[in-house]
Amino acid sequence: MEPPLTPQQLWDCALRLLSRRDHSRRELGQKLRQRQFDAELVEQALDKLEQQQWLADRRFAAVQVRQHIFRKHGPLRIRVELQRKGVDEADIEQALEEEAPDWFELALACYRARFAFDDRLDIKEKAKRMRYLQSRGFAFEHIRHALETPPE
Known part of the structure; x- marks a missing residue:
């Protein structure tokens, strides 16, 4: 024993x-x-x-939000990941507000990093691209923006 x-x-x-x-x-x-x-x-x-401030959920949330944004994850995925790790809703909200990225531009950057622009997408391909952005945690309005924004 x-x-x-x-x-x-x-x-x-x-x-x-x-x-x-x-x-x-x-x-x-x-x-x-x-x-x-x-x-x-x-x-x-x-x-x-x-x-002793060696453990702080608020600081943890802020770091996690920055890391997820760097990986081009959307607000829905970030929120779910932090909830799964036991962070309070108030700490999650504050961390998201402090970073406050342009979610539309982040969704567009994520989309362009993965897919080439094509204005003649069939339904299956468009659905595939939408599912990809959904899995990254973007909301429908962010996804629509990414799919409909033509290249510069």
Whole structure:
């Protein structure tokens, strides 16, 4: 039988995880519990990390939004990813508002990076292109803009 994991081991593990990249509170908690640390100790450690500002969902959301925009992901996908990682709706909204990209131009850039302009698209090809932009998280109005904007 293995000896129980100590609070110091928990703290060291949490800091190691945070040194690699930012995590949301829920995400870090899940990773620590998966490593068989006591749930109560995990919560105490997460509280302490938040007090020391080493763990902040608001900062995590801002970083994630920037990364997703860089990868040309739309607002719907970003929102779903952050919700899945346990970030509050208010933090998601604030991060999206702070970045405030032009979603129409981002959808157009994403579209042009993937497809050549063709003003004679058949229904199947147009649907394929729309599904691609939908999967990237763009709303219908962004997709329509990308499909209908002629090249300069």
